[in-house]
Amino acid sequence: MMPSLEIITPKNLNDALNLLSSKEKDIHIIAGGTDVVPGLNQESNRFKDIRLLIDINRIAEVKGIKTDKEKISIGAAETFSDVLQNETIEKKFPLLWKAVSTIGSVQIRNRATIAGNFVNNAPCADTVPVLLVYNATIEIESQSSKREIGLNDFLSAPYKTKLNADEIVTRINIPIPSNEFAGDFYKLGRRRAVAISRITLALLMKSNDRIIDEIRIASGAVTPIGTRFFDLEKFAKGKKADDEFMKELSGKLGEQIIQVTGLRWSSEYKLPVVQQMFYQLLKGIER
């Protein structure tokens, strides 16, 4: 049952920020609503105090996908379907395109937004590992300030981020990786469609004559939140990406996940599988 609340649909960013700066505790942003509406309807603890929703769908500043030579800038309220229809994303960010295409159903992708995915910050948020390896940054505005931070710094804990109560995420900026990067995204669910992720992996690698020049590794659903493995990336830099090393690196990913997550009820299954599938990813991008 939906609690009683108000909804306001501002036509520009300033109006929205004004509302937020009024510092009423119980304001929440809504865009696609695919998390917020069922959360409210099911009286979820996370949403139960909300008394005012701000619908950002009519705000031009948070819409649109813009491309220049260095980066792509995706409006926070762009839906997953919008992302899938963008040619630059399909060509230059194949991991993002692939991750988005596996999310939910057509109906969900037609409403759910890219920013909603990481602002909600569920452990299994499918775009998070991908955006992490693409070094995405996000633009955040409040009435008094404007900042841009890396997504990795923005995410703090499951369902928690560093977004202040008076702020709105306006855009996601992703630098276009050089053509030398190869990579892939992997998702495991309990069924072939509309599945909650059990494991997600994102991998980007640039190598020269099999010597790893740069590698970026991230996971989701096996760590409390989507996580980049910077130590592992450092370890791999300069190494020769032969079969033996790929196996070693995959094993080390397993060790890192235990360090981050600890052993859980699902570890007995997930740990070997994550190593196997990371190895498969590495083998898959071998040139």
Place this chain on the structure above:
Amino acid sequence: MNKEFSVVGTKVIREDGVDKVTGHAKFADDYKFDGMLHSVMLRISEAHAKINSIDFSEIENNQSLFSIITSADIPGAKKVGMIKNDQPIFCDEKVVTPGDVLAMLVGESEYELRTLLKKIKVDYTPLPILNDPKKSLDKDAILIHPETGTNLICHHPLRKGDLEKGFAESDDILEQTYTTQLIEHGYIEPEAVIAIPLGSSQGVKVIGSIQNPFTTRRFVANVLDLPLSKVRIVQAHLGGSFGGKDDTMCVLSARAAVAAMKTNRPVKIRYTREESILESYKRHPYILNYKIGYAKNGKIKAMKIDILADGGAYVSMSPFVTWRTVVQATGPYEIENVHTDVRAVYTNNPYTGAMRGFGSPQPIFAQESLMDEIAARLHITPDEIRRINGLKVGSITATGQTLKDHEVNLVRVLDVACGNTDFITKWKKNKNEKTHIAALDFKSPVLKESQFIKPGNLIKKGIGLAVSFRGCSLGAEGVDAASAYLSIQNDGSVYLDCGLAENGQGLRTTYSIIASEVLGITTDKIIYLELDTGITSDGGPTVASRGTIMGGGAVKKAAEILLERLEKFVKDEFKLGEDDFVSFRENLVFSRRKGLISKFPEVCKLAFLKGVSLASIGWYKSPNVHWDEKFGQGDAYFTYVYGCQVAEVSVNIATGEVYIDKVTAVHDPGKVINRLGAEGQVYGGVTQGAGYGIFEEVTTDKGFIRELNFDTYTIPTSKDIDEIKPIFIEGKDSYGPWGGKSLGEPTLELTAAAISNAVSNALGKRFFNLPLNLEEVLLSKKLRPADTKRGSLL
């Protein structure tokens, strides 16, 4: 097109189809009435507790509240049940499972009522929780219903031949234990019902998503202490049931009816998905112990079977579900010496009852796994072992019944399935391709170099089969008869109605086809009436795949009565010779001598004007069956159907994912009446069976359900099964309309077993526990989170 038939066996569009594709078909929650009140249920978060008191004082004077409905408002029976009256309408003394409802609030706004729920103070004393059925019969086990003196719901023994002798004659003995899981019906429409008071002379009318209106009527009448004739049940379009909208809907209907009588207003109950999964009954989890003795030549000499079913907190249909199990537990094999015990017990788990398959998918998984294992030990193929032992005409079943009066097509469906899939070649090829799945050492979680799988070796193919026989209709469960009403109007249009209720599967279309075939009219002339217990006569429930064989039989009878009457009338009216022959085809009337003589509507008009009765009631009663409870011997069912399914799978050996590439389903349902409907039964049944096989599972923690919605309770989507191929072998039978028998349940019961055998073929290891989810395939065990918190399933 079939020469014998003009409509039967052809593709006929559903009679309710247009309403359903346009959104005009009214389901229960689509009904609204003037002055209608809504209702919400009061529950506590306990699986087992004694209720000391319920304090409504804080809400009693609230203006959102119209009335509080409790046990005290029930004029008649306070406890109900399909077989035993152990389920309270309102649990105001004790809660025995988390779905239990203590009381109900009614008022104008569902939303306001829900806020009031939180203000009710329930004082209760938690009781120890019994959630392991293996402990239910322990001496010190807490009794779920102390007044019964035991947690044993039922025990069906079966004794045939001499077990010791059979084992002594065996060259090898194999003993295994299997388990199957609790699952949810997963009808897409959650429960909804409206009760409307009709005044003291008429009683009450109930409209709802009700599987069996006559069963519901019995419950409601008992609870209201009214004669059956003062309770009218009208079935709304039913959004899926699969056996699941019976007890639950009877109880909800009774609650709504009590409230309607008390408030003198229409009262609606509608459930959210969470409430539906929480309170509705499910499929029984089984623990199955099998001991089989067999000779070197493959002949099975003896079988000892011990099965325990978790009945949950109420009896419901457990005695009948487990009775089908005892009849079919050996599988479709002729075995001289059989000793079977099937028991169902109480626990504090969600209660279990009827679900499509009804006590057959569980033993089929066990016995078909065993047959494959024996074949492997004897170095023969899976089809050979089944051919050696399979039932034939004249075979004697485990219950001592001689199979006769129908074609026993077990070996035939097996042969067709194997031939169609190139089974033996594929099975041998897959078996010989060794799987490099290294044993994983989970104590040191980092994989060794040798354990990594080469990308090309990730996917292994497997093929597996399963066969079954299934008794048609109710068998010795009870009286088995059905009725149909047919009334021809004086313009040749026809009303048809039957005491069996449409469950969405297309029963009404099948009946229209039968009436149309007999009367020689097109199906568009037939208007199917909505089932109203005030108009239709009781035809027994839509269960046990008895729709076609029983209801169809009754419709055929009703049509034949009118056909005979019309033939006689035409002969007289058109002054045809005694030796002439009248026939009705495509709305026209022919004489063998004179050719076309009239049209159906004209004949009907003339007959009406001459005072000929154009209405009839058809009655179809099954032949007698008998059963000896002590030894489990007798003619359990009057006829049987046979099926074989072959599953072809791809298994990802790194993740344990099972992809279902193809299921070939060969069934002998007798004569196929409704072609589109029959194919639809196969596609749907196989898909449900596949879900049961690879991922569906309701897990509980101390009686509490973890999977309360479709995000965590996953059922197959459009992408989960690549191909399903139905093949029908239309065996002859002396029963049913033109020998039309049963199909709904046979299509589901085999699939999980066939898939499990296919995965075994791929991986070279056996599986003993359904479902074959990711963890089971890889680790041969299930992993469970520690609690039931939402999100803990990730």
Place this chain on the structure above:
Amino acid sequence: MIEIKFILNKKHVSAKIESNIRLIDLLRDKFNLTGTKEGCGVGECGACTVLMNGRAVNSCLVLAAQADESDIVTIEGISNGDVLNPLQKNFLSHGAVQCGFCTPGMVLSASALLDQNPNPSEEEIKESIAGNLCRCTGYKQIIDAVKETAKELNQK
């Protein structure tokens, strides 16, 4: 209470609503368009699918207020009076309907697919209805009905 204006099944409509009601509640309760069904309330089953600005959405996940100024089509608006839409006809002739509870959502998802992609592959058809659960049919006859509709539309 707020007032919203939108196009519903090709007609301009307005409604005074509470802010907290969902689009499905608005359609079923205020406009009596009960062809839109609620099966789960969390966007998993697709029984409540409607078209919003030409795209299939779960009406249980959209607030009614968010439908302001939009174009909504429900199952009741998909046929042309008594003349069935080709998808509806093919659902009937292929036996794609059993209990019918998922059917409205299924037809609308398929309709959105064919509007955007008149010549879909079998995989694309399956993907387009993966968010519409059906427990009766096993999907096969539904997929065939969509395939046949695409074929017919392409022949025109």
